[in-house]
Each structure stands twice: as structure tokens, then as C-alpha cells.
Amino acid sequence: MRQIIVGVAELAVVHNPAVLVTIGLGSCVGISFHDPVAKIGALAHVVLPSIERSKYKENPLKFADSAIETAVKIMLQKGCSRNRIKSKIAGGASMFSFRDGMNIGEKNVEAVMRKLNEMKIPVLASDTGGNYGRTLEFHVETGVMVVKSAFRGTKEI
Helix, strand or coil: CCEEECCCCCEEEEECCCEEEEEEECCCEEEEEEECCCCEEEEEEECECCCCCCCCCCCHHHEHHHHHHHHHHHHHHCCCCHHHCEEEEEECCCCCCCCCCCCHHHHHHHHHHHHHHHCCCCEEEEEECCCCCEEEEEECCCCEEEEEECCCEEEEC
């Protein structure tokens, strides 16, 4: 089974069989997309909530809103059906405490959920929050996301 590493602010969209992997999710959020009929899956590793509020727009895959739009656009180009695309998310931890109460992980999760809801893409499962990092393996064939953490062990969602 081929493994494809998805780095920070990157996206992979592939036909089955493949395992998409992203390592080191702290406040970042990993979003998987799956169309089981077309046998196509995607994994995005987003860093920040919204491209609209950023002055650094050179990489739209860095942002929750624009990365989700890009993933869905590519999946549709590859033959997926909009009403079959489902998602799972993980990450969005609170890795640092800030005096002003800013929690980028929480803001990232909120932005991801808002955009997926806006695009009418159901979220089948999630593993977000906490104060620990995660590594994800998304199995395109089954749609299973394996979430690994040094502190919480391994679970499938």
C-alpha cells in the first residue's frame, strides 16, 4: 500500500489504494475527504482559520477555508460526486497558553467546521482539542482515519 506524506499546509488527492499521512498536528487540523464510490480520498493539513483575514495569501492550502475549497474542487475534477463526499477531522489542540486567551487550535476547528457545514459536507467523526499532538493516517480504501498520539495511544475514527 503506497503511503503519501502530506506536509504542513499541503494537500493530497488520490485514487485508492493509498494511505495519506500527516505528522505533527498540534494546533493545526487534518481534514480527510472521502468518496467511496469514486474511490478517491484527500487529506489537508491546515495551519490557520481563514485566508480572508491574512496578508499572506501565497499558499491557500495553509488556511482552513481555502484548503477545503481546493480539496473539493480537485475531487470533483477527478470524478467525485459532491453529495458523496464525507469528511473526518483531527487536531486543533491547545499547545500553548496565551495571556489574551487566543487559542488557534480552537479557532482552526471552528473555521473547518464552519466551512464544511457551509459546503454541506458531513463530518462523520472528529478527534479535536486537548493539549497534545497527533499523527494521522487516512486509509482511502476504507475511509478510516487512524489517530495516533504519544499521550493518548491510537484510535480509529
